[in-house]
Amino acid sequence: xxxxxxxxxxxxxxxxxxxxxxxxxxxxxxxxxxxxxxxxxxxxxxxxxxxxxxxxxxxxxxxxxxxxxxxxxxxxxxxxxxxxxxxxxxxxxxxxxxxxxxxxxxxxxxxxxxxxxxxxxxxxxxxxxxxxxxxxxxxxxxxxxxxxxxxxxxxxxxx
Amino acid sequence: xxxxxxxxxxxxxxxxxxxxxxxxxxxxxxxxxxxxxxxxxxxxxxxxxxxxxxxxxxxxxxxxxxxxxxxxxxxxxxxxxxxxxxxxxxxxxxxxxxxxxxxxxxxxxxxxxxxxxxxxxxxxxxxxxxxxxxxxxxxxxxxxxxxxxxxxxxxxxxxxxxxxxxxxxxxxxxxxxxxxxxxxxxxxxxxxxxxxxxxxxxxxxxxxxxxxxxxxxxxxxxxxxxxxxxxxxxxxxxxxxxxxxxxxxxxxxxxxxxxxxxxxxxxxxxxxxxxxxxxxxxxxxxxx
Numbered sequence: 001x002x003x004x005x006x007x008x009x010x011x012x013x014x015x016x017x018x019x020x021x022x023x024x025x026x027x028x029x030x031x032x033x034x035x036x037x038x039x040x041x042x043x044x045x046x047x048x049x050x051x052x053x054x055x056x057x058x059x060x061x062x063x064x065x066x067x068x069x070x071x072x073x074x075x076x077x078x079x080x081x082x083x084x085x086x087x088x089x090x091x092x093x094x095x096x097x098x099x100x101x102x103x104x105x106x107x108x109x110x111x112x113x114x115x116x117x118x119x120x121x122x123x124x125x126x127x128x129x130x131x132x133x134x135x136x137x138x139x140x141x142x143x144x145x146x147x148x149x150x151x152x153x154x155x156x157x158x159x
Numbered sequence: 160x161x162x163x164x165x166x167x168x169x170x171x172x173x174x175x176x177x178x179x180x181x182x183x184x185x186x187x188x189x190x191x192x193x194x195x196x197x198x199x200x201x202x203x204x205x206x207x208x209x210x211x212x213x214x215x216x217x218x219x220x221x222x223x224x225x226x227x228x229x230x231x232x233x234x235x236x237x238x239x240x241x242x243x244x245x246x247x248x249x250x251x252x253x254x255x256x257x258x259x260x261x262x263x264x265x266x267x268x269x270x271x272x273x274x275x276x277x278x279x280x281x282x283x284x285x286x287x288x289x290x291x292x293x294x295x296x297x298x299x300x301x302x303x304x305x306x307x308x309x310x311x312x313x314x315x316x317x318x319x320x321x322x323x324x325x326x327x328x329x330x331x332x333x334x335x336x337x338x339x340x341x342x343x344x345x346x347x348x349x350x351x352x353x354x355x356x357x358x359x360x361x362x363x364x365x366x367x368x369x370x371x372x373x374x375x376x377x378x379x380x381x382x383x384x385x386x387x388x389x390x391x392x393x394x395x396x397x398x399x400x401x402x403x404x405x406x407x408x409x410x411x412x413x414x415x416x417x418x419x420x421x422x423x424x425x426x427x428x429x430x431x432x433x434x435x436x437x438x439x440x441x442x443x444x445x446x447x
Contacts, residue, residue: 001162022197023160023205028429044195045263057236057265063194064266067165068187111261132347133260 006070010035011079017066025069026061027049029076037077037106048134051107052076058107058114058133077106080113088159089113090150093144100138109135111118112148120156125153160197163204167212171296171297171325174210178321179298181206188232188325191259191267192275193413216270216325218242228328231270236261238269248329250338250356254285257351269294276314283310283358283381285340286327287373294326303328307373310380333368334405336360337444343428345419351376352420353428355408357436359396361444367391372404372437377412377429384408384433396441403435 003018010033012111029035036106043062050062060152063087070155074125080087092098099105115122115130122130126146136144166184168174168206182267183205187193191411196202210216216232219241227247229238234318238244239255252264257270258281272282273293283306295321313377318324353376360369370391372384387404394400414425 004165020162021165022162024194035242045191045200048262051262054265058262059266060191060262063190065165065190065194067188068190068211116361123409130261133262 004067006067008066008069008074010074011076012073019066021065023062023066024062025052025066025074028066029061035048035076035078039103039106041103044134047106048107048111051110051134053110053114056114058111070110075110077109080109086107087113088154089116089148089151092147092154096143096146096147096150098143104134104136104138108136108144112151115148116152116155120123120152122152124149133141161200161203162196164206166206166208168208168210169212171213171216171323174208174213174323175296175298176319177206177208177322182320186210186274186411188271189234189267191263192271192277193271199356205404210323210366211444217268221247223331225328226331229269229327229329231273231324231326232268233270235259235264235272236268238389240399248285248289248332248338248362249341250285250288250358251282251329253338253340253349254281254356257281257340257344257348257350257354264312269327270388273309273327274316274324276310276312276316278310278313279351279354279376279377281340281342281351281354281375284354284373284375285338286329287381287383288338288356288358288371289329289332290371292328292330294328295322296325297322307383313379332358333360333362335362335447336369336446337440337447338371339443341432341439343432350419353377353425353432355429355432355436357433357440359391359437359440359444361396361441365395365445367394369397370404372408372433374408374412374429374433377414377425379413382412398438401434401437401441404437405430408433 008015039049041049045060045063052061185204187207187209217230220228235255235258286306293304340356341355356373358371370387372387375381390403411431412429414422416422
C-alpha cells in the first residue's frame with residue numbers, strides 16, 4: 001500500500017499532502033486540513049452537507065477522491081470570507097434568519113454562491129433548483145430562499 | 160473504502176491496456192455511482208483507472224450522416240445545457256434535468272450512468288426512444304451495440320470487464336419528431352418509480368414517421384416497447400393506436416414491489432404515463 005504525493009488548491013492556498021488513494025476530499029478537508037466547516041451527513045451524496053465548489057461548481061466532497069481534485073480549484077465555506085469579512089451571502093443568511101441549527105448552512109451557502117455566480121438575478125425557480133441538493137431539516141427553506149434573493153440583490157447593487 | 164492503486168492513463172490505448180492487464184480494475188468517471196459502491200464495500204477493485212484524464216471523450220458533435228455523437232464523459236450538466244442536444248434531441252436534456260440534484264449533475268457522466276446499469280436510471284429510456292447506439296472499446300477492438308441490447312440484468316450490462324464505453328451515437332430523426340420524458344418519483348428528482356420516454360414523428364398528413372418508447376424502473380433493466388413500431392409506424396396517428404401502445408407497455412413490464420411502490424401500481428402507471436407521454440409528444444409535434 002502506498003501513499004500518493006499530491007498538491008491541492010483549497011481556497012487559493014496550496015497544500016502538499018501524502019495520502020492513501022481511497023481518502024475522500026471530505027475526509028482530507030476535515031481530518032488533514034482541519035477545515036471542519038464542510039460536514040459529513042449521509043456519506044453517499046444525497047443530503048448536501050458535504051457540498052463544496054470545485055472550479056466554481058457545487059459537488060459532493062464525500063463522493064470525490066482527494067486525488068481527483070488535483071489541479072482544480074476547491075472552495076470550502078471557509079474560503080468565502082475575505083480579510084476577516086464575511087461574504088454578502090453569509091450576511092444575508094444571518095440577516096434573514098435563514099440559519100437554525102446551522103448544519104446544512106455551509107453547503108447551502110456554497111450552492112447559493114453557485115446560483116448567484118451563474119445569474120445575478122436568479123428567479124425563484126432557479127434558486128429552488130439550485131438548492132435542491134441541500135436538505136434542511138430545520139427551516140422549511142422559506143428564509144433560505146429569501147436570503148438568497150436578498151444576497152443576490154445586495155451583490156447586484158455592489159453592497 | 161478498501162485500498163486500491165490509482166491510475167491516470169494518458170490516452171485510451173493506455174487505459175485499455177491497464178484494464179486488460181488488471182482483471183480486478185474498475186473505471187472511475189464521475190464517481191457518483193462508483194464511490195457509493197466502494198463505500199458500501201459492494202465492489203473491491205484492485206485498481207481504479209481514472210478516465211477523466213483522457214482527452215477527447217467529452218465532445219458533442221453533429222455528423223450529417225451518422226447523427227449526434229456524444230462523448231461518454233459528458234456530465235449530466237453538459238447534456239442538460241448543450242445547444243446541440245437541445246437542438247437535435249431535447250428529450251435527452253429533459254432526462255438529464257430529472258437526475259438528482261445540481262452537485263450530482265456536475266459530477267456524474269452519461270457513460271457512467273449507463274454502465275452502472277440501474278434499472279430506474281433516467282437516461283436509458285430516452286436513449287432507447289432515440290434508438291441510440293453505443294461505441295465500446297478494448298484492447299481487442301471496437302464494437303457498436305444498440306442501446307436496447309446493452310442492458311442484461313439488474314445492474315448488469317453487456318460490457319466485458321476490460322471494455323470502455325466511449326461514445327453514444329444518436330441517429331438523425333425525421334423532421335417534426337418530438338419527445339417527452341415523464342418521471343414518476345416520490346420526491347423531486349428522487350429515484351424513478353416509473354420513467355417513460357416517448358418519441359413520435361409525423362408527416363404533413365399526420366402519418367407516423369417515427370416511434371420510439373422506452374421505460375425505466377419497471378423491469379430488471381430499462382426496456383423498449385418493441386411492438387410500438389408495428390402498431391404505429393406508417394399509420395395515421397390516432398388515440399386508439401396510442402392506447403394500444405400504452406396497453407402493450409402495461410402488458411410487458413415486469414416490475415417489483417418495494418418501499419416506493421407496489422408492482423401493481425407500477426404496472427398501472429406504466430400504462431398511464433406511456434399514454435400521457437405519447438399524447439404530449441404527438442400534440443407537440445402537431446404544433447410544428
